[in-house]
Amino acid sequence: MNRWKRLAPSHADPWRPWLTSRGSLTWRIVERSRGFRVEKIAQRFRIPNEDEYFALGRPTHKRALVREVILHADGQPVVLAHSIAARRDLSGVWRALRGLGNRPLAEMLFTDPLVKxxxxxxxxxxxxxxxxxxxxxxxxxxxxxxxxxxxxxxxxGRPLMVTEVFLPAMLELRPWT
Incomplete structure (x- = not known):
């Protein structure tokens, strides 16, 4: 199993600016593309991957809502995003996740001052x-x-895990300035 680290790739790695940006990845992609859209491909209850389960603090209820979307830029898939929330939080602090559909999760995360x-x-x-x-x-x-x-x-205090898988077409977007 691959290890997760807090150390980003070297400064010479072309992926570094995308990986280390703390703001909304969605908004960064929008800034660097002529067309952007979100495509929800799955939203179901299932057991998270083993490394995700441990990162979430080993919750007592293993099944969680897993939402997967593809972020498209300039007609190409650039990110496979994978988000996980505990079932009990879907009627609580993360209830808006259930009805996002094809809207970006960034709207919910980066505009709410209570989200850290x-x-x-x-x-x-x-x-x-x-x-x-x-x-x-x-x-x-x-x-x-x-x-x-x-x-x-x-x-x-309630976690929502967001994982972003960067696809090769991401590097075809307009460069960072």
Whole structure:
């Protein structure tokens, strides 16, 4: 299983600006593309991946809501986003997650002053990791190792995990200025 680290890739790595930006990834993509859309591909209750389960603090109820969306920029998929919230929080602090549909999660996370973000963790995943295998399943193709980042967002102490799998087309977006 791949390890999650708080150390970002080197300054020379072209992925670094995308991975280390603490603001909304959605808003960054919108700024660097001519067309943006969110496509919800799944939203169901299931057991999180083992590394996610431990990062969420090993909740007593293992099944959680897992929402998956594809972020498209300039007609290309650039991110597979994977979010997890405990079932009990869906009638509490994270209830808005249930009705997001094809709207970006960023609206909910970055406009609410009660939401606090934990430090970002990074990993490079390959065929041994469930997120890489999910990307292969969703897109019907294999990938080289993929950069992934995740963090916990907390509202009134309740966690929502957001994981973003960066796809190769991301580097085709307009460069950072």
């Amino acid at each position: 973000r934990s430090p970002i963790e990074f990993s490079r995943v390959d065929s041994r990791h469930p997120l890489w295998r999910r990307a292969r399943q969703v897109f019907g193709r294999t990938f080289p190792a993929l950069w992934v980042r995740r963090s916990l967002f907390r509202k009134r």
